[in-house]
Amino acid sequence: MTLATAAFLTGWEIAAAVALFISLLIISLGFALAIGFKLKELEEWTKEEFYEVATSGIIILILVGAVDLLNYISNILAGGEPFALAATYTDAATLDLSLIFAIVFGYNYAITTLSTVNLALFFPIPIPTDPALTTWFLIRSGSFWTVFAGLSAISSGMFNVIFLVATSLVVIITQKVLLDFFRATMFKVFLPFGIMLRTFPITRQAGGTIIALAIGAYIVYPLILVMNNSIYSVYHPQTPSAYAADINSFVGQIFNIFAKIATGFATGDFFGKWSVNDVISILTPLIDNFVIISFLFVVDIIILITFITGFSDALGGDEQVFGLSRLI
């Protein structure tokens, strides 16, 4: 992983160096005015600004070295660069959640369809239309019986499960999209922009905030997902290959349900042949996976926000960072 050239201002190091040079020029002019007109306070102010510019320069130098060092350490310890390893987690979690969604979708599909089965028993009642009883019309009289209406309670619960799984799927896809978006833009556009803003007093706070955001998004965020990958690969109870067996099991369960219904019709002992546990037991390992993914997402947010707010404060940025949680 190298610091690729930027589409904006052709190379972030050059942009940052230009920004530093402009700031030094302004400070030099101010220092000359202070010496010329013997303004001690202005002279002190220019000295303070010089130290701030020097700090920005040190940040640039540290970042140039730190990213390559981080890449080296990541290759040694984890066997790949952070972004590639982070993408491994998001891809695995996306695949798992997509399969969970497919299974839960199919399961809910079958249960809901079954819960709508309606037996109708009608018999015609002839009604004479004239006293001579020469013409008649028939009306239907009878009853409907929704045999498996009780399954609608399960399907209502499944609605919520599908909703949660779909929300988690959107969340994990968003994490993947953000990973690629941060890789494409944070160091190429936002970091030089933040450094340029940090060199001027009136925009220093905004610049510090953006630098903290850029470093958090480009360096810390992939590392968090690498941590997720390590945890997820060890602790998630359902491996992707097991989903195939689950699907077979799921199809088998559906056939079992229909078989029990047929047996119930044949023997008359209809309601005593099966339990709710038969229906929902297949979902347990799938929901365990979903819970782990959701928990890891919450932990990711907490770590990232904590880092950005703390680092922003250290760089002289906005310690509150209004709207940061919404940003992430």
Add this chain to the structure above:
Amino acid sequence: MKSNGLIVAFMLLLQFTYAQAPFGGTCALSDEWKTGGWESLSLLAISTVLTFLSLVYALHVLLRKPEWYIWIKDEFYQAVVSLAILISVIGVVEILCDVTSSLSGLAGVSGDPFSIANNYLNDLIWQKTLNLANNIFMLSVYAQVSAAYALDLGVVRWFPSAGLRAVAQNLDFLYAIVIGISGSLLLQSIGLQLIRAFAFRIIFPFGIFFRMLPFTRTAGATFIAVALGLYIIYPLTFLMDKVVMDTVYANYPGLITTFTVDPALLIGSTLATLIVQYNFTVFAPTVSAMGAVASLLPQALFLPTLNLIITLTFIRTATKVLSQNFARQIGLYEYE
């Protein structure tokens, strides 16, 4: 001696500023800020305060109140600083035109930042978010229509695709997210038009006026900071967003996915359901819709929120800077 030197330097700055971009020239961030007579209002406010200070000075000589002299001197320099802020901001806004033109040229766009921001937001709202919302809504309706299809076989009646109601619920949730985002973006677009019309014509002169008075100095600084932040910084953040998204599209074209629904395909699939009875064709588009919503979030949610963070942080910092006593800070005068 120090004061004379600084006054000379300030006059030179004025000459330089207006040599570069004459007042009332054609190059400006937008044309609205030159209309409305706010310059004469600001100058009238400054003149009024200076006249009042002159009267107080005459009174202090007449009534022999030396302590009034300190206050008069402080307020006089504050008035001079306010005038300097006014003229400097006018000069900066004019010079900024050239800078933003250069930045726009580098980014491959033309026009002032307000026009660029407006075009960017219109494209984002109408071409992307509302288009996506429309497609998701169509798919949801299709799912619900399929779910309502009933099959009658003698004594048995059932709904083969009733399970699609859950999918429709998910699609309605995605639709609510996208519509909320598009509403927020529409609000920002309207806000930009209001800022363009009023920020420099109303908020800025009020800020200058309030800064002149000692008991409203901080409020005046806030008004000036708000005007600068909204009129200059906020539209420039959209230029930054345009550059960011152009970088993404150029280097990572697969990052942004779109989602469309072909009505003919939906109708054909619905008719096929009559034969096949079970409709699973909505599953794949649902997952595609989720991916499209997720890929829209960086541009539609992350970047606009970042714009607000940058603008608000700038306003907070500028308020602190503008409410200071510059004259005393740079040693122009001291209390005797």
